[in-house]
Amino acid sequence: MxxxxxxxxxxxxxxxxxxxxxxxxxxxxxxxxxxxxxxxxxxxxxxxxxxxxxxxxxxxxxxxxxxxxxxxxxxxxxxxxxxxxxxxxxxxxxxxxxxxxxxxxxxxxxxxxxxxxxxxxxxxxxxxxxxxxxxxxxxxxxxxAILLPIFYAPPVVVDRKDFLVIPHWKTVDKYVKMGYPVLSPLTADWKNFINEIASAKLIISSSLHGVIIAEAYGVPAILLDEVEKDNLFKYKDYFMSTGRKEFTKVKTVEEGLATAIPALPDLEKMxxxxxxxxxxxxxx
Known part of the structure; x- marks a missing residue:
């Protein structure tokens, strides 16, 4: 043995x-x-x-x-x-x-x-x-991922969606059934993922890279606090890298839609x- x-x-x-x-x-x-x-x-x-x-x-x-x-x-x-x-x-x-x-x-x-x-x-x-x-x-x-806009520019969309939800991949079906516009973080088509984010006015996301890519492309993002093991370490790590000790997080999509849209960070020096x-x- x-x-x-x-x-x-x-x-x-x-x-x-x-x-x-x-x-x-x-x-x-x-x-x-x-x-x-x-x-x-x-x-x-x-x-x-x-x-x-x-x-x-x-x-x-x-x-x-x-x-x-x-x-x-x-x-x-x-x-x-x-x-x-x-x-x-x-x-x-x-x-x-x-x-x-x-x-x-x-x-x-x-x-x-x-x-x-x-x-x-x-x-x-x-x-x-x-x-x-x-x-x-x-x-x-x-x-x-904040460097992606240097290399890839999504198509310009005139009629943008009011918001888009990017949940954890295990809860995608839950939000689809609730009738929300949903983008799954599981995809091989990364360009379409960026295109969809750029076509929205607001991102409500429990995916960290949903938040990061949104902000990199100038789309305000709110953290949907439905995260792995209820542990916010990696999210705080990112937000604090941009100088934000406090950041907007919500428990539901409805709460996110009722919340003031957060300001975008200046990522240029980073x-x-x-x-x-x-x-x-x-x-x-």
Whole structure:
């Protein structure tokens, strides 16, 4: 029994080092920059989470923007981009704009004793947790999804929807049955996801990337407080990165529609800082 337990632990550790987030069909490529992101297809229709998908989309666009045409690196390198993925790392990595999912995952993550080359984090809460466990973290904030308007412009819509609801993927049907205009966060068509958001006057979203993309494209957003494990860490992390300690959150769509539309943050300096922090030096 002990031998079997030790073998399972060794196999799991090896898989963590040799694959991207334990997915055996996604092997780490030696002497290349390996983007660490999830690509599972979930939900009844087996679609990707658009936030995870946008990690690769934004990474590819930034590569072109910076004139980098090869993933070759001086050494095998892992990098995190969009999303709450730091705690899932199992090997040394570069961190660019990522965050922790919850505050309590930082302590077990510290036990992995990984080397992190942190260039930017999603927000000050992630920065604080990384500093608490001994990492050097620059004061450079921003989810890389805020850079999407640099690369993609949605069609101009004259007759915009009054509002659009982006619920957690598990509750999409609930809001559809209630008769609200709904946009699912599970989709492979990321351009349409952005187009739909840009065609609305207001976004009411429990998806963090529903909020981030809305604000990046100049659409006011209200957080629908129907979030994973009732934990607002990643949302606070983003809002605080824009200088907002307080932000609008509601329990129902009706409450959101009755609430004053929040002001949009100025993301220009954050975008500039994030672009300047892109780790061009890790590429050969």
């Amino acid at each position: 002990l031998k079997k337990i030790l073998l399972n632990k060794w196999t799991k550790k090896l898989a963590g080092r040799m694959t991207i987030f334990g997915q055996y069909h996604r092997l780490i490529r030696p002497n290349q920059v390996n983007l660490m992101y999830f690509d599972e297809k979930i939900g009844p229709d087996k679609q990707p989470n658009v936030g995870d998908l946008l990690s690769k989309v934004t990474f590819d666009y930034l590569m072109k923007y910076k004139g980098i045409n090869s993933l070759k690196a001086r050494r095998t390198t892992r990098i995190t981009f969009i999303g709450s993925v730091i705690q899932f790392l199992t090997a040394d990595a570069v961190v660019y704009g990522s965050g922790f999912l919850f505050e309590y995952v930082a302590e077990p993550f510290a036990k992995k004793k990984l080397k992190l080359d942190v260039r930017a984090v999603r927000g000050p809460l992630t920065r604080g947790k990384l500093q608490e466990i001994g990492y050097d973290v620059p004061m450079v904030y921003g989810d890389p 975008k500039s800082d994030l672009l300047n922090a892109f780790p061009e030096d890790i590429f050969r």
